[in-house]
Amino acid sequence: MGCCLSILSLLRPVEAEELPEEEQYHNFKDIVKDADDKSDLLQRVRSGGIYLDNKRMKYWVDESGSNCFMFFARSLSITWDADEQYWNWIPSNESGEEDVEVACLKDVCWLEVQRGFDLSLLSPNVNYEVVFILTMKDFSHGWHNIVTLVLQRPDNTRHEQKLNLNPEKLKGHWEEVRVGEFNSGNSTGSVRFALFDTESEQWKGGLVIKGVVVRPVRTGSA
Ligand SMILES: *[C@@H]1O[C@H](CO)[C@@H](O)[C@H](O)[C@H]1NC(C)=O
Numbered sequence: 001m002g003c004c005l006s007i008l009s010l011l012r013p014v015e016a017e018e019l020p021e022e023e024q025y026h027n028f029k030d031i032v033k034d035a036d037d038k039s040d041l042l043q044r045v046r047s048g049g050i051y052l053d054n055k056r057m058k059y060w061v062d063e064s065g066s067n068c069f070m071f072f073a074r075s076l077s078i079t080w081d082a083d084e085q086y087w088n089w090i091p092s093n094e095s096g097e098e099d100v101e102v103a104c105l106k107d108v109c110w111l112e113v114q115r116g117f118d119l120s121l122l123s124p125n126v127n128y129e130v131v132f133i134l135t136m137k138d139f140s141h142g143w144h145n146i147v148t149l150v151l152q153r154p155d156n157t158r159h160e161q162k163l164n165l166n167p168e169k170l171k172g173h174w175e176e177v178r179v180g181e182f183n184s185g186n187s188t189g190s191v192r193f194a195l196f197d198t199e200s201e202q203w204k205g206g207l208v209i210k211g212v213v214v215r216p217v218r219t220g221s222a
């Protein structure tokens with residue numbers, strides 16, 4: 001009986017069946033369990049994005065259907081961020097839903113911002129980039145030393161770069177500061193990223209962190 005059934009199923013014509021839309025996007029159902037608003041998810045994932053976990057994250061797909069994420073500052077691990085002497089949480093003052101809380105650095109010596117995430121969030125076999133979204137307030141000070149950006153990739157290789165954050169270049173707009181790239185492989189394992197200056201002993205302030213974007217590398221971009 002079982003033998004005949006499996007033969008029958010082998011003989012069944014192979015249909016070019018379209019996947020249900022929500023299954024075209026890697027891990028969609030699991031990811032949107034944390035959606036703040038559960039209406040029109042499929043429409044919003046393709047335009048505007050879906051805010052997750054009380055606006056700590058945003059999830060969307062790009063033109064090729066690859067998962068993209070924004071990890072807003074509230075979802076990052078920022079040393080001393082609960083102490084108002086060092087960091088302030090302020091509104092980003094953007095229009096619509098994107099008005100999220102951003103982290104404004106008043107003054108610290110020990111600057112350390114980091115987070116890890118699971119590759120199950122990302123579409124497989126895609127080259128992704130990790131990008132900080134930053135600006136500087138007019139009162140910025142103490143940025144003549146370098147900061148370090150680190151990306152710990154799924155294969156455990158470490159990409160590190162030293163960077164001078166120039167307040168004049170960052171003021172007045174959200175600037176993209178790239179950490180590095182990795183390939184999502186089979187969507188298992190994890191990635192960590194960090195921005196820090198923990199050695200210069202220089203007091204610094206005025207940096208505002210909106211978050212970190214993880215998105216496919218745009219081919220043709222430098
Ligand atoms: C948003 O506006 C408030 C009030 O004017 C201001 O204190 C805050 O710094 C602004 N946020 C940003 C990111 O500039």
Ligand SMILES: *[C@@H]1O[C@H](CO)[C@@H](O)[C@H](O)[C@H]1NC(C)=O
Pocket residue numbers: 185186188
């Ligand atoms: C995914 O890739 C990793 C590293 O290449 C490998 O160790 C692991 O066995 C793979 N997992 C699956 C489920 O294929």
